[in-house]
Amino acid sequence: GGVMLAIGGTTGCSALSEQVLPANLEGRVASNGTAEDHLAAASLYQQRAQSQEARAATYERLAAALSVHQDPKGIRRSGLRTAAQERRQDADEMHQLYATHYAQAQSLLGKQQPQ
Secondary structure, three states, X not given: OHHHHHHHOOOOOHHHHOOOOOHHHHHHHHOOOOHHHHHXXXXXXXXXXXXXXXXXXXXXXXXXXXXXXXXXXXXXXHHHHHHHHHXXXXXXXXXXXXXXXXXXXXXXHHHOOOO
16 A cells, blocks of 8 residues: 555656755855855755665665565566665765865865954
């Protein structure tokens, strides 16, 4: 019963194309963002990575829990594993964006003169 609901959300990559940053913050970090802007972006990317990793783990648990009787051809299991893999790839991307923005923030903080 409950497993079918989970599978409904795994088709396509609409979940992966959600905007992570608010548009105004995205605009600032793309042009001349402050250290605070980059730290805010890094934090949002880190949160997104963690949520995608949690979703991937859920899909993997659901796939592992399916019996041969429930999924004789392995189609549902395969779909869940694919969904988990997509979430992990998205999480990896988010970790890279986190690292990039965190480094930019540190660089900007290093350039600021003490008052």
